[in-house]
Amino acid sequence: MLNTLFKPLSAAAAVVFLTQAAGAESLDADNGLSPLERLGEHLFHDENLSLERSQSCASCHDPEAGFADSRRAADGAFSLGDDGGSLGNRNAPTASYAAYVPSFHQAADGSWTGGLFWDGRAGDLEEQAGGPPLNPIEMGMPNAALVVERLRENPSYVQSFGAVFSPDTLASEVSGFAAMTQALAAYERSAIFAPFDSKYDRYLAGEAELSPEEELGRVLFFSEQFTNCNQCHQLRKSPMGAQETFSDYSYHNIGVPRNPAVITEAGMADGFVDDGLLANPAVTDPSERGKFRTPTLRNVAVTGPYMHNGVFQDLRTVVLFYNRYNSKAEAAQINPETDAPWGEALVPGTLSVKELTHGPALEARRVDALVAFMTTLTDRRYEDLLRD
Template sequence: MNKTVLIGLITVLALPGIGRAENASVSYPSIEALGEALFFDTNLSKNRTQSCASCHAPENGFADPRGAASLGDDGASIGDRNAPTASYASFAPPFHQRDDGAWVGGQFLDGRAADLMEQAGGPPLNPIEMGLTDKAEAVARLAENPSYVAAFDSLFDQGILNRPDEAYSAMTQAIAMFERTDQFAPFDSKYDRYLRGEVELAKEEELGRILFFSEQFTNCNLCHQLQRSQIHPQETFSNYEFHNIGVPVNQSLRAENGVLTKDLGLLANPLVTDPSQAGKFKVPTLRNVAVTGPYMHNGVFDDLRTVVLFYNRYNTTAKARQINPETGGVFGMPEVPQTLATKELTHGPALNDREIDALVAFMKTLTDAQYEH
């Protein structure tokens, strides 16, 4: 058991009536095992067609490969944001405001869920996602499964499924515990093996690594480095801050879902009321970034190289660098231009093609072993 799982288990065991593993059901002998079953259970959606794994597919880096935004359980509803990867999500700190006033952490792209437990409770009751009416309906679905009844009774509290609020909380705890396991954060990419001295990076990958961590040449690590050391064995490549990087509207997505209003990002979080936070989104992890496209909060870019070119446009006035290679036209205007992170975006010189390709090559080394094919 790794450190993350151990900490999470200690937290759960500290809750009243939880963790009596010696009496656990045969089907689900641990909270993590129960959480795994729940993560893949389509019965927890209104029409019994969708599970957590539908939008966070294990074979696709725990992201949704189906498009820019996920399709709901009703087969018609389409969201307005790209489903973020659940890989390494357990490393995000609880949503909070620092002493300097900056908001950090949480789950979802606007941090509106304080932690993994709260996040797990959101989609089942979201009308355009899994679509259940309320917690009581969700718990009634759990009670249909005798193995679940036995597991909840033994792992949490006898008869807990008769108490919808407590049972729903227990369900989210189980899913969160599963998401804290090594399956979501194996740290076994080529980059990790490089840090352990097991492999060498190719010349292009090494150039990309140097550029990535050098504030003299790029702005990458201003937001995509959590640990102080460049060789920390548990670098998640996100500082979990919120920034507005000027992502344009995904017109194709809006044509599908019919959304007419601006996505205000962090300002859509009920805890945030300052207008200066509009248009900011949580910095995503770059772990598995090569296999979790499309990119940006609205899935507007399909290719990882386009993302690097988009950042690079802020550091050059060259007309050719303002062109989105996926559309052939100029990059669209920011949806919320007033709060653009100009200082961070314009840090460093413009990159040439070799340097852009090197950064992409380095980011591909962050792909976990199971997705390297």
């Protein structure tokens, strides 16, 4: 369930609601959403905006599953496309807290930060929202003109876009498509996607107590001596700061191994290597190959599988993977999910060695404590998923 302020409509119900709507006022009738955000909410759930009318934004970013794709999580595979058979080659990240990702930019030291998608190729939420509808293996629409044509099919969309933007917005594919992305982005910037009401947030507000294990994990996480977590997973300098998104949105190559379970299924060549940041058209430096944007840890306990290729199923496995860089123990070099060595880094020349080798090896108790702390970053509405 979504939080108590908002109950999502199914795709069918959204269409019915819009058909009955009487313009901008009805879109703003409840839930505290603005007319623009309310319009974006319906667009987010509208399967008619895909070629076969079978997929919406919510298909890969399910509001009931931390805005991640729960359909194939058990397989560690990639998201299915609108045609029911196509697969991408990256794990769909959560859309929760995406509004806090800064625009894609290069710092004075030459490093890249921000942007949407794993390689930052979308500079902001509006640009990101326009990507999946036109992706041939996602929503599959061949062009913006057909997307806007689908919008015009619904008289209430025509009325609502006219009320929120201007009466002739959907008359042009350029203005219509741009307005659609603006509405989707506005919805993703609403508090529905970023309530900041996890146990950790309640702890900061003095409304909840952390267990001894969770507290140990918190101390370890923010430590500059015992772990390297906060080097990349902390946006604000104060470890006790409110509205921490647990990512600095920087790019790193952490040596994620190949995911053989999806190579054949997704139709990738055996030797396929994802270029990561170098796949971004704005980036041409080969030293950026194999780097991916640091994800938020908000809702991380309920949004597996993990890494850009979905190679790990369990959050504890992720912590153990990082620990392999600091531990000399033979057991630390074995992936517990496969009982085999972790696998080689696919782009060894660009590994973030400094970040990966900071701190001592962690014993099992501290690994478990870090997992327990990250579990406290789960939004209140998803806490039931932790008990499933």
